[in-house]
Amino acid sequence: MAVIKMDWQKNLLIAAILATLLMLVIRWHEYQEQLPTQTPVATQTTTNTGSIPAATAINSDIPVAANSLSEAEKTTLAANQLINVKTDSFDLVINPLGGDIVQLALPRHFLKLDTPDQPFVLLDNRDNHTYLAQSGLIGTNGTDTAQGRPLFSSEKNEYILADGEKQLVVDLVLQQGEVKITKRYTFTRGDYLINVEYLIDNKSANPWSAQLYGQIKRDSQNFVKVSALEMNPFLGAAITTAEEKYKKITFADMAEKEEKVGVQGGWVAMVQHYFISAWIPDADSQNTYHLRKLGDNDLYLMGFTGKVNEVAPGTQASISAGFYAGPKDTERLEQISPYLDLTVDYGWLWWVAxxxxxxxxxxxxxxxxxxxxxxxxxxxxxxxxxxxxxxxxxxxxxxxxxxxxxxxxxxxxxxxxxxxxxxxxxxxxxxxxxxxxxxxxxxxxxxxxxxxxxxxxxxxxxxxxxxxxxxxxxxxxxxxxxxxxxxxxxxxxxxxxxxxxxxxxxxxxxxxxxxxxxxxxxxxxxxxxxxxxxxxxxxxxxxxxxxxxxxxxxxxx
Known part of the structure; x- marks a missing residue:
């Protein structure tokens, strides 16, 4: 009789464990259903004023741009002059205010398998989600100041990579006194690496000086749904340093303290399941990387500031960096920059994987x-x-x-x-x-x-x-x-x-x-x-x- 009682108790214990496991999984899936879901890329209507890197002081003797308008006027004008770019790899939107990429979808990667007409949206700046790529010039003659961002002009508001063309060039122009600044985006067929270049034509009698910066601005929302029994893919920032070839930095880490490090070349990336975005500055220059939380909002900045560039009077110069936005393609990432392929995160067993x-x-x-x-x-x-x-x-x-x-x-x-x-x-x-x-x-x-x-x-x-x-x-x-x-x-x-x-x-x-x-x-x-x-x-x-x-x-x- 005692044996029967003991067997009954053991079976009840096993049943209770299984029931608990079932309830945990059901509750987890209920929670996952409440996560925000992505929607197809739409016309951009929000502003993108952003935050200028604080690493470099702003000089008060900056020449006044010819298109000097109030910030409210710039924002209103920019909202009506958004630049749409379509290639085989991208469907993106550039805001002329700052010349930032405020939306970026990947036509070759669908949002869902059964919605081939809806590309996967990587960068977006809707009311409930912020994820964009910003870049600019700071320093003595920088275009981005504590007072605001520059308003660029372009020949047209829509650019399409035509059949048979290998590259598409989109120029944004800003006249800074006697200095003509062209922010040039170069898109290459079949590639997810965008070349972002500033062409400086200094026709003034004075030397021109500024630093290039690039940064990713994002909130901490996670759109990836996994079961309670799967490993949750990493969502956060990553950089490479002399001490660590691949250093992951969570949103919690950035909220706790600012990460700041100087690196020869290097890169900074925003990592998520299957896809990344990354700034890759000049490999031969010394760059300062900064990763931090922006105020009390759920916003984070992951970026770099390059070296000081001098342009003598009557001369021209170019300052550039690469911006990658796309799938975690191991071979391509290896070609772009050392250790960038480690964002395909195989954990500590990468040498086997x-x-x-x-x-x-x-x-x-x-x-x-x-x-x-x-x-x-x-x-x-x-x-x-x-x-x-x-x-x-x-x-x-x-x-x-x-x-x-x-x-x-x-x-x-x-x-x-x-x-x-x-x-x-x-x-x-x-x-x-x-x-x-x-x-x-x-x-x-x-x-x-x-x-x-x-x-x-x-x-x-x-x-x-x-x-x-x-x-x-x-x-x-x-x-x-x-x-x-x-x-x-x-x-x-x-x-x-x-x-x-x-x-x-x-x-x-x-x-x-x-x-x-x-x-x-x-x-x-x-x-x-x-x-x-x-x-x-x-x-x-x-x-x-x-x-x-x-x-x-x-x-x-």
Whole structure:
């Protein structure tokens, strides 16, 4: 009677744990549904006065621009003269007040798979969201002062990269006394790197001097929805320094204190899942990077200030920086600046993850399908660890073969744990079984499996990539939960091939694990579940063959 009561209590405890887990996931999804969602890019109507870097003092002897207007007049005029730019890579809006990029959408990346007419919006400046790229000139003859931003003029309000053209140039002009300043945006077909250049034509009798700055202004809103059981992708800033090649800085870090560092070359980026924006100044100059919270508002600045540039009377000069806004393309980011590719955040296992991604991409080049590439990569990883896996499976098969003897021994010795342990060790020695032989090979393989998880989570190539049949997007959950169910079935069969725990409570928990993991994997990206299904299937085949071989061996005498 006491045994029945104890079993009832144990089962109730297990049921309570599962019910709690279910409630946590349901509550998390309710919370995720309340997160703000992106909307298609629309006509910009808000202002973008921004904040000028405080690193450099403003000289009061700045020449007055010919288009001197009040700030209210500038804002009103700029709102009616927004500049729209369309290329194969961008659909963006430039505000002539400051010449900032205030909206930027990516036509080759959809907001959702089923809305190809709505591009993914990266930069936006709506009433409920702020994310824009600002740049300007500060210093002795700077155009951006504590009194306001310059109002540029352009030949037209719409620029389109025509078919057959490799580049599109958009010029914004400002007349500063006898100095003509042209802020030039250069867009290249097929590329997400924008060249931002200031052309200085000094026709005055005095030297001209200023510093280039670029900054990203953003609030801390997160538009990425993940389940409670997935890793939440990093959202925040990142820079490279002499001490740290890739330094992540959260919004909380910036709110606590300003980050300020001088770096030769370098870059500053705003990092989110699959996409980044980044300022990349001149690699040969000394730049000062500043990351800070802007007042009491939910606004943050991540930017750089370059060196002082001198332009002699009667001469011309150019000051430029790159601005990247697009997907985390590892190869392209490597080309743009050292360590910028680390924004594809594989964590501390990047040294394992990068080769895995290289192989994954190579396989995709052969088969043309990312799902097949995942299966191919899993085959290669299993082949590399074939002998280690075989060692582990042999150990587990021997343990499984001893299970009846272990159960008999436990029944005979009852609650005498010390005697049971002694007899068990004797049995292991006689049968030449290492009880830890199945653990070490698995531990050695674990970094590879974890690195592969990061690769599949971080690879923008998998976003909106189909597999076959009902799976149209490997980066989101299986819509019909077929793969998670298959995973649970394969896990169940793997358990049947493993030695069963002698403790009844442990045995019940192990029996419930396939259900628990199936439930967890319901919200995992289909690409990740595909990997685990493939891995489990291969493991079952290998383990089944080895178990049959061990079972056929005569018992040790």
């Amino acid at each position: 990068k080769p895995l991604f290289f192989v994954l991409k190579w396989i995709h080049g052969l088969v043309g399908n990312w799902g097949l590439a995942i299966i191919g990569l899993t085959l290669i990883v299993k082949a590399l660890f074939f002998k280690l896996s075989a060692t582990s499976y042999k150990s587990m098969a021997k343990m499984r073969k001893l299970a009846p003897k272990m159960a008999e021994l436990k029944e005979r010795l009852g609650d005498d744990r010390q005697k049971f342990s002694q007899e068990m060790m004797k049995m292991y020695k006689t049968e030449k079984v290492n009880p830890f032989g199945g653990c070490l090979p698995l531990l050695i393989q674990m970094p590879v499996f974890l690195a592969l998880y990061y690769v599949l989570m971080e690879s923008v190539e998998l976003r909106h990539s189909p597999f076959f049949g009902w799976i149209f997007d490997l980066s989101v959950k299986d819509p019909y939960f077929v793969l998670p169910v298959i995973y649970g079935i394969t896990m169940y069969f793997m358990q049947k091939l493993n030695p069963q725990p002698t403790d009844p409570m442990q045995a019940r928990i192990m029996q419930m694990l396939p259900l628990i993991f199936t439930f967890m994997f319901l919200w995992f990206p289909a690409g990740l579940v595909l990997y685990w299904v493939t891995n489990n299937t291969l493991s079952i085949i290998q383990q089944y063959i080895i178990t049959k071989q061990i079972d056929a061996e005569p018992a040790a005498k």
